[in-house]
Amino acid sequence: xxxxxxxxxxxxxxxxxxxxxxxxxxxxxxxxxxxxxxxxxxxxxxxxxxxxxxxxxxxxxxxxxxxxxxxxxxxxxxxxxxxxxxxxxxxxxxxxxxxxxxxxxxxxxxxxxxxxxxxxxxxxxxxxxxxxxxxxxxxxxxxxxxxxxxxxxxxxxxxxxxxxxxxxxxxxxxxxxxxxxxxxxxxxxxxxxxxxxxxxxxxxxxxxxxxxxxxxxxxxxxxxxxxxxxxxxxxxxxxxxxxxxxxxxxxxxxx
Amino acid sequence: xxxxxxxxxxxxxxxxxxxxxxxxxxxxxxxxxxxxxxxxxxxxxxxxxxxxxxxxxxxxxxxxxxxxxxxxxxxxxxxxxxxxxxxxxxxxxxxxxxxxxxxxxxxxxxxxxxxxxxxxxxxxxxxxxxxxxxxxxxxxxxxxxxxxxxxxxxxxxxxxxxxxxxxxxxxxxxxxxxxxxxxxxxxxxxxxxxxxxxxxxxxxxxxxxxxxxxxxxxxxxxxxxxxxxxxxxxxxxxxxxxxxxxxxxxxxxxx
Numbered sequence: 001x002x003x004x005x006x007x008x009x010x011x012x013x014x015x016x017x018x019x020x021x022x023x024x025x026x027x028x029x030x031x032x033x034x035x036x037x038x039x040x041x042x043x044x045x046x047x048x049x050x051x052x053x054x055x056x057x058x059x060x061x062x063x064x065x066x067x068x069x070x071x072x073x074x075x076x077x078x079x080x081x082x083x084x085x086x087x088x089x090x091x092x093x094x095x096x097x098x099x100x101x102x103x104x105x106x107x108x109x110x111x112x113x114x115x116x117x118x119x120x121x122x123x124x125x126x127x128x129x130x131x132x133x134x135x136x137x138x139x140x141x142x143x144x145x146x147x148x149x150x151x152x153x154x155x156x157x158x159x160x161x162x163x164x165x166x167x168x169x170x171x172x173x174x175x176x177x178x179x180x181x182x183x184x185x186x187x188x189x190x191x192x193x194x195x196x197x198x199x200x201x202x203x204x205x206x207x208x209x210x211x212x213x214x215x216x217x218x219x220x221x222x223x224x225x226x227x228x229x230x231x232x233x234x235x236x237x238x239x240x241x242x243x244x245x246x247x248x249x250x251x252x253x254x255x
Numbered sequence: 256x257x258x259x260x261x262x263x264x265x266x267x268x269x270x271x272x273x274x275x276x277x278x279x280x281x282x283x284x285x286x287x288x289x290x291x292x293x294x295x296x297x298x299x300x301x302x303x304x305x306x307x308x309x310x311x312x313x314x315x316x317x318x319x320x321x322x323x324x325x326x327x328x329x330x331x332x333x334x335x336x337x338x339x340x341x342x343x344x345x346x347x348x349x350x351x352x353x354x355x356x357x358x359x360x361x362x363x364x365x366x367x368x369x370x371x372x373x374x375x376x377x378x379x380x381x382x383x384x385x386x387x388x389x390x391x392x393x394x395x396x397x398x399x400x401x402x403x404x405x406x407x408x409x410x411x412x413x414x415x416x417x418x419x420x421x422x423x424x425x426x427x428x429x430x431x432x433x434x435x436x437x438x439x440x441x442x443x444x445x446x447x448x449x450x451x452x453x454x455x456x457x458x459x460x461x462x463x464x465x466x467x468x469x470x471x472x473x474x475x476x477x478x479x480x481x482x483x484x485x486x487x488x489x490x491x492x493x494x495x496x497x498x499x500x501x502x503x504x505x506x507x508x509x510x
Contacts, residue, residue, distance in 0.1 A: 047365075054462040205310070242493070243492055
């Protein structure tokens with residue numbers, strides 16, 4: 001039997017420690033190919049590159065794994081990986097990450113990491129995003145690698161429904177303090193943002209975006225609860241964003 | 256009573272014909288302020304600017320309406336509009352568009368126009384995206400303006416559930432050929448993409464992203480059906496992307 005074909009992408013670009021952690025976790029389970037952005041694309045969400053040409057180059061080859069980088073977004077990495085690098089070969093799994101920072105709760109819709117996993121699901125390939133709750137560029141991925149190694153073979157064996165992907169978050173804890181895994185729903189919340197005003201050397205104003213996640217969901221079946229209580233969270237993700245509960249209230253607009 | 260405060264944003268930038276169409280449709284219903292990108296941000300989805308400073312400047316003032324432009328994304332426009340331009344004033348409605356091109360079906364998750372409307376809903380403000388099914392920069396917005404003028408006062412009077420926004424698409428038809436309005440759910444579909452390979456003047460390869468929408472949903476309650484049959488479509492949008500139907504099948508991973 002042929003080994004599974006695994007495409008690894010991310011949004012933290014080609015030098016991220018989390019990328020090499022994910023390669024380490026995945027390499028024994030299949031043939032791995034890497035396609036990642038040439039600079040950080042955090043917060044890029046599901047952006048695609050429509051206004052400029054895409055370029056891609058092989059930048060590294062090690063242990064039989066080819067690493068490509070591109071000027072595109074995380075979603076472009078999935079498209080380039082399939083259409084340009086792997087052509088007509090059937091990809092078995094797209095892994096995205098391991099992201100430096102949480103993609104729990106509403107962070108999901110800002111996340112380039114998860115957008116790449118979702119994009120895979122739209123192209124009929126299993127897509128899984130891994131995120132560690134540590135923004136540091138030198139974050140410790142020991143526990144993340146442990147759980148990725150446990151989950152990747154299970155994921156390869158599990159049939160996914162159409163257009164469904166997984167959002168996996170790992171708490172910032174030593175391996176021995178992680179209590180286990182919880183299958184969860186998305187926590188209701190929002191980002192409370194500030195735009196900090198500064199003045200540049202030429203006297204012109206500019207603003208930096210900053211903020212913090214506000215958790216509005218006290219229930220115990222959510223990603224935020226799981227992470228706050230020392231569990232790895234796995235949220236299955238789908239792409240129908242219809243607010244079905246509001247359809248009837250809008251029917252009067254049809255008149 | 257004070258006039259409603261309406262923030263208008265878009266993803267087609269400050270010179271787009273669709274922007275001025277939306278101002279035309281909205282200006283009689285409230286106090287209008289415009290904050291838009293300084294260059295086209297189509298396909299930017301829910302991207303935010305994390306790696307560079309944001310700038311914003313007043314570029315036009317006409318009929319009592321102030322127009323600002325920024326180097327940010329459509330989602331940044333909502334944040335800048337609220338936090339920098341309007342400070343602590345309560346915005347009653349964020350209108351996004353009118354987009355040059357469809358945001359029906361799965362295009363929703365790539366759309367900067369709709370991301371801005373969704374962002375408003377996350378900030379507890381009504382958010383509505385308008386899109387015309389015509390990519391041309393010189394598209395005819397007559398019918399779009401007619402329907403926006405009909406819908407904006409209704410929207411101002413309607414209470415929205417938390418974190419819900421509207422995705423309104425208008426078919427590319429003369430006003431008299433549009434049959435009415437349908438409240439719809441999101442059509443199941445995906446983009447079938449090509450990456451067209453070209454060679455630049457220096458002999459280097461590059462790729463342009465192109466593609467077409469594949470409609471996988473034959474039902475009559477969808478946006479795609481409504482648009483194909485001459486109706487304006489209104490899809491209520493929410494942000495919980497959990498695939499609830501897959502949660503039980505994943506429970507074995509908790510072991």
